[in-house]
Amino acid sequence: MNKPFGSIVLDISFRYLVPFILMYGIYVLIHGEYSPGGGFQAGALLAIGIILARLIQGEESSFNISGDTAVILAGLGTLIFAGVGVISLIWSGNVLEYGVFPLNVHKESELHPLGILGIEIGVTICVAAVIIAIYDALTRRDDAI
């Protein structure tokens, strides 16, 4: 898929569409504890926005993420998830036990949305980056082997 198939109509409608798709993905991520949503859905939405950008405007689109960057981002997302688990180990809790974070709150349960938000960010980055990496790897055209 090296050649984009954008035309003037697709290009103009894309300019209005993709920022809203990406914004909606971020909304689904941040609002995931209070309404339907969460990390996996937000990752799929962000990936779809970026894949649309690549389909219509090609590699030089400003939303584009290259395959190598996507692999690095996938590792980073998994690292964020595991890092939140390890952070709770430092304050002598279990892995992914969010109640032990040393912050001033009224009740211990109010710390849980913070931890959930942290791991959802990791899941979002991982899922979006993996979808982009799979797309990039499958549509890469080359003559080796």
Place this chain on the structure above:
Amino acid sequence: MRIVSTLLLIFFTFIVFYAAAGLPDVGDPNSAPSTHVSPRYIEKAYEEIHSPNVVTAVLADYRGYDTLGETTVIFTAGIATVLILRAGHKKSDQGGKRE
């Protein structure tokens, strides 16, 4: 061979149809999947997790370690796809630059 597998498939279909009689009715609030652990999740989620979305609470808090494993599986699948398709390339092709 094709006849044997077709017969096996028909046999398996009838097994599935027979087993459906033992499953709970659709929408039954007292069925087995809805009585053991899920009422506790629904009743205690707001006290313990402070999150109204019970699916997120189950996914990210009660079963967060499970989700960590799932994320690792997804990451491994992504790495595997990239490695399968790029193995055996020349060095100059690996920079992500094309044409």
Place this chain on the structure above:
Amino acid sequence: MMENLMSGYLIYWLIGVLFVIGIHGIIQKNNFIKKIMAMNIMQVAVIIFFLVLGQKTGATLPILIHGVEGAENYINPLPHALMLTAIVVSLSTTGVALALLLRIQKHFDELEEPDVLRGMDQ
């Protein structure tokens, strides 16, 4: 009999048919792309089966609403949480399978199973 069928068995029968279609595609079709599509159909059948098990009549989504208490007013959140990850994992396994197919197609110039097996023997 009829209401019993509609409320009890019919959806499970349809899911079973979907599952058997998946097995049929995997063991009887020769094209690898068709096998992967059949595998996806099987995964969808399993996902629908879990979601059907989580339903409750007269209940709403598992998003807690202020003032509505009680477990009988919210559907079972557990199958949704499990299947959410299953969907994403099925996506990535499909990606790996397609990558393997691309390699097979480059190496053997074929995607039909007998031709690929013949090519492996040579």
